[in-house]
Amino acid sequence: MAQSRTGPRGTDRGIPEATVARLPVYLRALVGMSEGAAGTVSSDALAVASGVNSAKVRKDLSHLGSYGTRGVGYDVQYLIYQISRELGLTQDWAVAIVGLGNLGHALANYGGFVDRGFRIAALVDTDRARVGEKVAGVVVSHLDDLDRLVAERAISIGVIATPAHAAQDVCDRLVVAGVTSVLNFAPVVLSVPDGVDLRKVDLSIELQILSFHEQRKSVVTDLGDRAAAGAPR
Amino acid sequence: MAQSRTGPRGTDRGIPEATVARLPVYLRALVGMSEGAAGTVSSDALAVASGVNSAKVRKDLSHLGSYGTRGVGYDVQYLIYQISRELGLTQDWAVAIVGLGNLGHALANYGGFVDRGFRIAALVDTDRARVGEKVAGVVVSHLDDLDRLVAERAISIGVIATPAHAAQDVCDRLVVAGVTSVLNFAPVVLSVPDGVDLRKVDLSIELQILSFHEQRKSVVTDLGDRAAAGAPR
DNA sequence: TTGTGTGAACAACTTCACAGCT
């Protein structure tokens, strides 16, 4: 996971990482509700819509401030605004996607991208044959132009969708160019200097975690379990 | 997130979730090393290659058993075997991918898939025009045939790469068909019955988390007084 | 010496349960 944020000095006025990771889920649920006719939500209703329990919702939201009303709940629109602001979604973020294989294409065409505050400002590849081509309405540039692109288009977030062997080099170039947040899809451990945030999404790891639990299911759970723990197979 | 471990509450012979999530990372690093000429690794070397600290490596590996040698380290091949076994990768898992848009295609063509123990046993879509077409060497089937496919091909893992609005229905069908592990890429909260494991990968959430930290960087790090004085409004 | 394995301290996160506001 990314390094822990915590400001350089002084008391940590920060929101817990676990909470930050759930705010986007709440936000999505709230936006869904706001399209209906819901003026307010209770922590309970929001919890159900978000797949967590209500105590967690209340604790999480309490980190943003006291935005609820006792006996009533939270104002949907106001909460949407507060969460958006906290997540930095009231401004636009320029994103560069590097690597335009299958995954890069999928990401470029991913709707939820532009959805909230994220704008694909550059598509980058090393394949000269692809440069100039348009994907999702954006012209593909060459990796060698990265410095210029990042500077000119104020890109602060880089998405790596290259093969594993190219990922660290691409990451280094992104950082040198001035990108300060990196989302890595390549199945490799990357390192970045302090001050740069790094997150990863790894399909293979997710599958292996499922495999672990799946295996546990078929193994008959210990001896003498009543009624033959009917493992459906 | 996925529900906590299924199965009866006995003595917890289990490995902590946090450890399970790191085992695939260690495994990848080890496989990389085994291609070189490394007979053994220290927890320190493995830690560096995995992007964690060595205490964590030792604690994690200790959950598998005492497979290291004091003063020496861990035998690479043996560790690979033990981790693979623990993760259930010594057997093959049949996977179905549902939804063959950009993302589904990307997943189907993703190399690391077949990599370790995972086999694409079915590709499924609702678009009749796509049915019959071959993607990544596998013929696309229709969603209506899911029950048969899951049964005939002993599929236990389902990957959802559909639009959000279709995801819960697809998930329900997968579960009814007999799938017991689901990996969801659709940006929506799914619910599954007990006994079914659910994990999600959500690009939009990852970006929003980066956005949160990115925003914090630009904010001058010392406006911590604001909320400190009583009633925030 | 070197580097594992682990009890113990520490830190983060979750859940409980209820006081207090509306």
Next chain:
DNA sequence: AGCTGTGAAGTTGTTCACACAA
């Protein structure tokens, strides 16, 4: 009466530091 906000208790995960084996 209903629902938030939050101390306190409980749980899980991380790091320390050192005994001990090779």
